Amino acid sequence: METQITTGQATVDDIKIENDAIADGNISQPAYRQQPHNLEAEQALLGAILVNNEAAQKVQDFLTPDHFYEPVHGRIFDSVLKLMDKNQIADPVKLKPYFDHDEALADVGGASYLVRLAASAATIINAEDYGRTIYDLAIRRHLINIGEEMVLDAYDAPIDEEASEQISSAEKRLFDLAEMGQAESGVVSFSKALRMAVDNVETAFKDPDSLSGVDTGLKSLNEKIGGMHGSDLVILAGRPAMGKTSLATNIGFNAAKKHADDIAAGVNPEDSKGAVVCFFSLEMSSDQLAARILSDRANLHYEKKHSDDYIQSHKMRQGKLTQDQFIAISRAAIELEEVPLFIDDTPGLSIAALRTRCRRLKRQHGLGMIIVDYLQLLRGSAKAGGSENRVQEISEITRGLKGLAKELHVPVIALSQLSRQVESRENKRPMLSDLRESGSIEQDADMVMFVYREEYYKEKDQPSEGSPEHDTWRAEMESLYGKAEIVIGKQRHGPVGNIQVAFDKSVTRFSDLAPEDHLPEMME
Incomplete structure (x- = not known):
């Protein structure tokens, strides 16, 4: 009995017949x-x-x-x-x-x-x-x-x-x-890299604010870091209630508003000191984040009747508004419609999914800044499961964010929690060693900023009223009221140090602190 050798679904005899047919010209041979x-x-x-x-x-x-x-x-x-x-x-x-x-x-x-x-x-x-x-x-x-x-x-x-x-x-x-x-x-030749570096220097030299990066909206911060630079991974860290989400929201909104204003003024998008911003809010919903920004901008359109008369986001949710406050909110909403700020509140987002969405925004809208709130809520590739591999997963996430910043050539601001050891020491000003899984975060970051409000801790130490210590405490509270610090703990391209800023917790707004010798004079 003759045995046939099979290859896949065709036999050797079938292949021979087909080859003969091609040779006879009965079947057209596929073109190369x-x-x-x-x-x-x-x-x-x-x-x-x-x-x-x-x-x-x-x-x-x-x-x-x-x-x-x-x-x-x-x-x-x-x-x-x-x-x-x-x-x-x-x-x-x-x-x-x-x-x-x-x-x-x-x-x-x-x-x-x-x-x-x-x-x-x-x-x-x-x-x-x-x-x-x-x-x-x-x-x-x-x-x-x-x-x-x-x-x-x-x-x-x-x-x-x-x-x-x-x-x-x-x-x-x-x-x-x-x-x-x-x-x-x-690879890029050194001469080409040198030309790019000189172009960046020339841009900063010609800019009246000496900015080579994206405008943060805070002059004191801009002077220290020169704006947020493309390809940089910026870690913004702090303990709960310090205001790190508020600061990130302020920076993101200021950059987006600057971009919208520049475009309206006819500035080339590539020359704008603002940016199209995507805010990945893994902790707050998109409407909560939008309400924060809306209440902040609405207060600029609202004439307060007394010192505590603020339009606050929780009052907006409860509908506890006056007619004038509602009108101010409507005006602010119209102003904010054209601001190129995108919010993604998908919970448990993976670093791979985040990259995919950022690439799409870069291609479709010219994405110029990414903010992640916050780093520890991102997921890695799911290869490393279990608490013992959490450090490895965080390392993968920080490397992924740094790689994304370089790939898209945009600044990536990632918020991070600090460990509880801050609360156990007398001086609660944060340090690099306070970062959770600090090895990878500190190593991959181009800049590490901390938000610190001494007012928050001093308020908890209130002594009994009527005691001798209470007067001293009250005087210290008055000197700290409405003030915050942005601590630059690491900066690859510049100096480290502390920046004093103003913080209005009623509307969660950070702003430049007016020098004491430039305070407005009291009316007689």
């Missing part, structure tokens, strides 16, 4: 598929550049040597740019010594190929169109490569890797492709 490219466009563009180097200036902002399908074309383009950087004319004669021994160029005629390129030149007017064609085809090739890698990764995924992680990885590669035109940013 090449990745999309246009060698003629590459030749025409290089020819135009060799004839007139000004053509390179039309495409060098978006086109790189890696975008050329033919590697030798990429090397020619790179050599042209290097000669132009030296203020030299790049033509076939100048380039000939660099390509005399190029093996790839020898296959198409050697250095004389450069002359043939110049002969087939497109006009300088068409140079940008040819460049865009080459760029678009390069993006398509990158897209094909990403798709193939996604398929292979899905087939060969390790047993302990979740599908959500693969989705996040694929989305990152697609996002990078959409933002930068290639799947990986690659």
Whole structure:
């Protein structure tokens, strides 16, 4: 009995029959598929550049040597740019010594190929169109490569890797492709990094407020840190009731309001000192956070009848408002409608899901700042379960947030709780060692800020009325009333120290503290 060898669903005999049919011409053989490219466009563009180097200036902002399908074309383009950087004319004669021994160029005629390129030149007017064609085809090739890698990764995924992680990885590669035109940013020459650094210095020098980052809305804080900088992970920490959520909300709203005002004034979005902000509120609901901001802004439209007459968010929820207060709230709501502030109150959000949502906002709305309230409520990849691996999970989260800041080139402000050991010592001013799981948080952070209100602790130490200590306590309380400190415990790019600010707990608002010698004079 003859035995058949099977491969999948087809037998060897079936394959032989099919091959015979293809040889007889009865079945069409699948055509070989090449990745999309246009060698003629590459030749025409290089020819135009060799004839007139000004053509390179039309495409060098978006086109790189890696975008050329033919590697030798990429090397020619790179050599042209290097000669132009030296203020030299790049033509076939100048380039000939660099390509005399190029093996790839020898296959198409050697250095004389450069002359043939110049002969087939497109006009300088068409140079940008040819460049865009080459760029678009390069993006398509990158897209094909990403798709193939996604398929292979899905087939060969390790047993302990979740599908959500693969989705996040694929989305990152697609996002990078959409933002930068290639799947990986690659290495950057020192000269290019130096130019970017000088541009940042020039921007700060020309700015009247000397800001190189996003405006926090607090002049005293801006002077200390220069604003919130892209790619930085900022940890904002404090014990409960210190006001860290309020400070983060103030900074986020001020940045979004500044961005809206700049756009309304006709400022280029890239030149704005504000930012489109996304606030991930894992503790408070979105309407509670919005109510806080609304009550704060409404008080600016409301003329108080007495010193304690505030529009407070809890009164708004209870409906305990006067007609004038309701009108002020309505005016504030109209003012806030155009502020580019997004709130996500999804509980138990994972770091992978947070990355996905931020990439989408960056692509759709030009996201410029991320705030997470608070870090310990985020989830890791769920590989490390149990309390013994909590430190490992926090390390993964902080690394993920730092990576997100660099990837999107935006500041990420992550709130963090402090350990209870603060309460057990006499001096309750926070320190870096008070951070929970401080090893990873302190290490990954570019800046660590603490919120500290001595008034809060002094209020708890109230002695009995009528005692000799009570007068001293009252005098100290008066000196501390409405004051808070922002303690800069770590800053990679600047000094550390304390900043005195004002805090109005009635409306949860931080503001600059007026110097004592600039207080308004009392009316007689």
